[in-house]
Amino acid sequence: MFRLSIKHIVKLTIFQSKFLITDSSPKIQQKSNILYGKPIAERIIKRCQNECMEFIEKYQRHPKLVTILVGGNESSKLYVRNKQRIAERVGIEFHIINHLMHITPLNLFNTIQQLNNDDNIDGIILQLPLPLHLIDKTEQFINAIRSDKDIDAHSISNYNLYRQKSTSLITIPVVAAVREILLEINEPLQGKDIVIIGRSKYVGTPLALMLSQQTIESKYSLVSGATVTICHRDTHLDNLTWYCKHADIVISAVGRPKVVTHRMIKEGAIVIDIGISKSWTDKAVMHNRRFVGDVDFDEVKRIARWITPVPGGVGRVTVACLISNLLELARQRKKMK
Amino acid sequence: MFRLSIKHIVKLTIFQSKFLITDSSPKIQQKSNILYGKPIAERIIKRCQNECMEFIEKYQRHPKLVTILVGGNESSKLYVRNKQRIAERVGIEFHIINHLMHITPLNLFNTIQQLNNDDNIDGIILQLPLPLHLIDKTEQFINAIRSDKDIDAHSISNYNLYRQKSTSLITIPVVAAVREILLEINEPLQGKDIVIIGRSKYVGTPLALMLSQQTIESKYSLVSGATVTICHRDTHLDNLTWYCKHADIVISAVGRPKVVTHRMIKEGAIVIDIGISKSWTDKAVMHNRRFVGDVDFDEVKRIARWITPVPGGVGRVTVACLISNLLELARQRKKMK
Numbered sequence: 001m002f003r004l005s006i007k008h009i010v011k012l013t014i015f016q017s018k019f020l021i022t023d024s025s026p027k028i029q030q031k032s033n034i035l036y037g038k039p040i041a042e043r044i045i046k047r048c049q050n051e052c053m054e055f056i057e058k059y060q061r062h063p064k065l066v067t068i069l070v071g072g073n074e075s076s077k078l079y080v081r082n083k084q085r086i087a088e089r090v091g092i093e094f095h096i097i098n099h100l101m102h103i104t105p106l107n108l109f110n111t112i113q114q115l116n117n118d119d120n121i122d123g124i125i126l127q128l129p130l131p132l133h134l135i136d137k138t139e140q141f142i143n144a145i146r147s148d149k150d151i152d153a154h155s156i157s158n159y160n161l162y163r164q165k166s167t168s169l170i171t172i173p174v175v176a177a178v179r180e181i182l183l184e185i186n187e188p189l190q191g192k193d194i195v196i197i198g199r200s201k202y203v204g205t206p207l208a209l210m211l212s213q214q215t216i217e218s219k220y221s222l223v224s225g226a227t228v229t230i231c232h233r234d235t236h237l238d239n240l241t242w243y244c245k246h247a248d249i250v251i252s253a254v255g256r257p258k259v260v261t262h263r264m265i266k267e268g269a270i271v272i273d274i275g276i277s278k279s280w281t282d283k284a285v286m287h288n289r290r291f292v293g294d295v296d297f298d299e300v301k302r303i304a305r306w307i308t309p310v311p312g313g314v315g316r317v318t319v320a321c322l323i324s325n326l327l328e329l330a331r332q333r334k335k336m337k
Numbered sequence: 338m339f340r341l342s343i344k345h346i347v348k349l350t351i352f353q354s355k356f357l358i359t360d361s362s363p364k365i366q367q368k369s370n371i372l373y374g375k376p377i378a379e380r381i382i383k384r385c386q387n388e389c390m391e392f393i394e395k396y397q398r399h400p401k402l403v404t405i406l407v408g409g410n411e412s413s414k415l416y417v418r419n420k421q422r423i424a425e426r427v428g429i430e431f432h433i434i435n436h437l438m439h440i441t442p443l444n445l446f447n448t449i450q451q452l453n454n455d456d457n458i459d460g461i462i463l464q465l466p467l468p469l470h471l472i473d474k475t476e477q478f479i480n481a482i483r484s485d486k487d488i489d490a491h492s493i494s495n496y497n498l499y500r501q502k503s504t505s506l507i508t509i510p511v512v513a514a515v516r517e518i519l520l521e522i523n524e525p526l527q528g529k530d531i532v533i534i535g536r537s538k539y540v541g542t543p544l545a546l547m548l549s550q551q552t553i554e555s556k557y558s559l560v561s562g563a564t565v566t567i568c569h570r571d572t573h574l575d576n577l578t579w580y581c582k583h584a585d586i587v588i589s590a591v592g593r594p595k596v597v598t599h600r601m602i603k604e605g606a607i608v609i610d611i612g613i614s615k616s617w618t619d620k621a622v623m624h625n626r627r628f629v630g631d632v633d634f635d636e637v638k639r640i641a642r643w644i645t646p647v648p649g650g651v652g653r654v655t656v657a658c659l660i661s662n663l664l665e666l667a668r669q670r671k672k673m674k
Contacts, residue, residue, distance in 0.1 A: 199549050208545070212536050212567045227576060229566040230549045235527045239564060246579070274400045 035306045037316030040180050044320035045090060047104040051327045052091040053311050053333075063330045064093040064124040065151070066115055070108065071101035071131045080127055086319045088166075092326065101131050108117035108134065109144055116146040122330035123151040125322075137260040148333050152204055169332055175206050178251060178272055179318035184224045185270060185306055188223035197207045197260070197294070198253035201231040203274060207251060240264070262299035271295055271304040274314050348464035349674035362444045372643045374653030377517050382390050382427060388664045389428040392671075400667045401430040402488070402660075403452055407445065408438035408468045410618040412615075417464055423656045429663065439465040439469050445471065446481055459667035460488040462659075472668040485670050488662040490541055508671055514654035515588065515609060519560045522607060522643055527552050527562035532580045534597070534631070536569040540611060544588060577601070589631035598635035608632055611651050 003231050065087055067080050068174055082097060087094040097111060115124045130138055133276045136264035142154045172180070182189065194211055198204035208228045215225035229243050244250050252260050265271060277296030287330040293310030302309045308314055379496050392400055402424055404417050409580050416431060424431040434448060452461045461482050467475055479491045490509045508516070519526065531548055535541035545565045552562035581601040583585050590611035603610060613632030630647030638644045645651055 002438075010541070191573055191576075193576060197549070205546065205549075208567070209542065212542075212569065214536070214569075215571065226571075227566065227572040227580070228569050229564065229580075231564050232551075232562075234548065234552065234562040235564040236528055239530060242583070243564070243566075303660040 004332055008228040027268070032303060035181060035184070035295045035308045035313065037177075037181070037250060037308065037313045040184055041086075041320040043233075044180070044222065044317070045086060048090045048320070051331070055327065055330060056067055056091065060336060061087055061120065061313075062091060062093040063122045063326060064095070064120055065125070065209065065324050065326055066095045066097060066121055066215060067127055068097045068108070068111060068115075069127045070099045070103055070134065072128070076114050076127050076129075076136055082315075082319055086323055090323055090327075092323065102133075105134060105137055105141075108141060112141065112144045116144075116149065120152040122149065122333065124149045124327040125152060148329055148336075149210070151322055151329055152202075153159070153325065159245065169328050171210075171321070172202055173207055173318045173321040174203055174253075174274060174314065175210060176321035176324075177314050178207060179210065179220060179223050180317050180321065181272060181308060181314065183220075184268075186222070188215075188222050188225070189249070191246040192226045193246055194226040194249045194251065195226045195240075195247040196228060197231045197252045198238070198274075199235070200253065201229050203253040204232070218286075248320060254294045256294060257292045258296045261296045261301060262303050265303050267303050268305045269303070271300055272305045273308050273310050276315065278312055284319070342527070345674060351586045357670075359479045367368065368644055370638060370641060372518060372650065374514075374645065374650045375536050377521055378423075378653045379656040381517070381654070381661055385427045385657070385660050385664055388668070392664065392667060393428065397669060399430040399459065399613045400663060401426060401432070401457055402462070403432045403451075403458055404462040404464055405436065405445070405448060406441055407436045407471065409467070409562070410665050411462050412521065413466075419463070419652075419656050420590060420659065423660055423662075427658065427660055427664075430437055439470075442471060442474055445478060453481075453486065459486065459670065461486045466520060479667045482613040485666055485673075488659055489539075489665055491595055494591050504527060506549075506665050508545055508658070509613060510655045510662060511540055511590075512547055513658035514651050515544060515611070516547065516557060516560050517658065518609060518645060518651065519586075519607075519653050520557075522596045523559070525552075525559050526586070528586040530583055531563045531565045531586045531588065532568055532577075532584040533588045533590070534568045534577070535611075536580075537590065540590040541567065541569070544590070548633065572672075576590045591631045593627045593631060595633045597637060598633045599640050600639050605635040605642045606640070608637055608644045609651060610634070610645050610647050611653065613647055669674040673674070 010192055033166045052063060069076060069080055069084065069085075084094045084096070099108065099111070104261045112124065112126070113122050113152060126145065128138065129135060130141070134141070140151075145155055148153050151170065151173075159210055170176075196204050196208050196211075199208075208230050211224060212228040215221050220324050226249070230245075231240050231243055235243075241264045243306045244260065247266065247269060249272065250260060250265060251272045251274065255275045255277045257277055259275065259277055260271065273293035273295040276291055277294075278290055279292040280290075291311050293313070295307065297307065297309060297311075360576045368584075372673065389400060404420065406413060407418055421431045421433070436445065436448070448462070449461065450457050458661075463478055463482065465475065466472060467478070471478070478489075479489075482492055485490050486523065490507050496643075508515075526548060533541050533545050533548075545567050546563060549565040550561045552558050557645045563586070568577050568580055572580075578601045582603055583596065584603065584606060585606040586609065586612065587597060587602060592612045592614050594614055594616055596612065597610075610630035610632040611630055614631075615627055616629040617627075628648050630650070632644065632647075634644065634646060
């Protein structure tokens with residue numbers, strides 16, 4: 001766990017850049033600007049473990065999380081396993097309902113309804129993406145999940161609560177993860193220039209909303225008030241480079257390798273990599289680094305002040321935030337009764 | 338009504354800039370780049386008149402709009418009069434409920450409930466801003482309006498529908514107005530750089546969402562796919578200038594005079610002014626131009642390819658879009674029964 005003051009960071013950057021000029025293999029210094037997700041995730045998990053114990057003591061049962069998996073997508077299975085691992089470490093009962101690929105929409109709706117009505121289930125995850133014959137109805141399935149069990153915060157009402165800045169209990173996990181990472185860096189974003197690459201409904205767009213909104217007194221006041229540019233597939237490469245090169249923080253959520261290269265990053269910028277995709281290059285296979293982010297990590301880490309790795313960066317914190325959402329909603333639902 | 342092709346516009350711009358160098362009073366040419374709201378508004382009003390006649394024929398009554406006005410704010414009264422004028426031209430029954438300044442929250446809620454339950458009322462407007470003792474509850478009052486009568490599209494569910502790109506019937510009127518103006522200019526925004534100044538929940542933010550979202554085949558495909566930067570109070574002036582100077586389109590929704598000066602605008606850019614504030618300079622009073630926008634109009638119009646005036650620009654189209662929303666919701670509510 002680290003929390004450096006601005007002064008320290010500035011010194012570190014100056015030192016690093018000097019180092020880069022005079023030495024060709026500055027391994028230790030380079031490593032120090034990698035912002036691993038593990039310590040942040042572990043802190044959240046520890047808090048969750050305590051909250052989970054309190055829950056069990058109070059309600060005489062474990063919080064329960066059910067994941068609906070449709071078909072056999074390998075990546076989806078990997079994600080589900082990651083969630084299961086963390087959930088069980090925290091003390092949460094974790095179930096997987098693995099539907100066959102060719103399930104009908106009605107049957108899937110019925111599954112969701114049953115889970116909605118089961119009072120012993122505290123959280124429901126519908127693992128995305130759905131198979132092709134269901135993909136058009138994704139939004140309807142998501143909205144069918146009761147909002148007080150929708151720990152992904154995907155359903156209309158939660159998304160909306162989030163947007164309204166009002167008393168939203170939970171935040172979309174990946175958005176919460178970026179927030180935690182920025183809080184770890186501990187610099188106010190007010191007036192900073194941020195580029196977000198990707199405009200998806202559950203990642204890029206809510207991130208842009210969160211980071212640009214008015215800074216109000218709260219524990220999250222550090223992570224608002226930025227000038228945000230939303231770049232995406234329609235942004236010309238020249239313009240993307242131009243915006244990124246000027247940015248204090250670049251956040252990429254595209255899912256395509258090397259979207260962000262070292263030519264695009266300003267010296268001393270913060271680079272947060274949300275993208276994940278499979279790489280099939282010889283190097284990737286040889287080093288067993290098949291999952292890669294959007295950022296050309298090896299090159300960009302020489303320039304950036306902070307950079308999150310993939311894997312082991314945002315993804316790790318995201319799972320912890322998801323579990324934290326479950327506990328938050330479970331307690332709230334119990335209180336409401 | 339005008340609809341120029343890109344080719345014409347380019348020629349016009351070249352001609353204008355030459356003109357500016359050789360002649361100091363190019364009145365006619367200058368005027369030609371002013372994008373007045375009137376012809377656009379009139380087109381919408383004409384459509385509304387037809388729709389209104391059909392409604393009356395079918396349901397044997399006029400569509401009915403009620404505006405709740407609390408207190409005696411002069412600007413609010415002016416806005417309400419503008420809405421009334423257009424509504425009555427279209428054939429809509431327009432009522433004002435003018436509550437006294439010191440109305441209690443409960444009484445205001447009761448008024449909204451009564452209007453919600455009255456089947457002969459098709460649209461409800463709560464004129465903002467509310468007096469100081471109610472201002473904190475603004476969101477709650479707005480959310481109390483039935484979403485199928487909320488022609489301002491302010492309430493949670495409508496805002497949300499809008500965001501979800503799904504079958505939203507109506508759009509926040511000022512957002513719809515900007516859309517109509519951009520459609521009039523008739524250039525695809527895909528890949529264009531847009532700066533929005535202002536991040537308010539009902540203007541700046543939904544505009545950013547609309548203009549940046551993925552371009553899909555629809556009648557509005559021209560007005561999406563842009564790279565959008567959201568600037569605001571926390572953006573340093575240098576940065577604001579830097580972003581604006583690069584932008585193809587600058588949209589300002591601040592409500593402070595001369596936020597946008599000619600130094601910030603790229604030659605040939607489009608400038609859309611949503612801001613409105615009162616100016617008390619001698620010049621303003623002398624020329625009876627007390628309401629001004631955010632843009633230093635006289636200077637910027639020499640550089641911009643298109644510029645909307647205040648008054649007579651976005652505001653005019655906004656009122657027409659509001660009335661269009663009323664008819665849309667009224668018909669839909671009747672159909673649903």
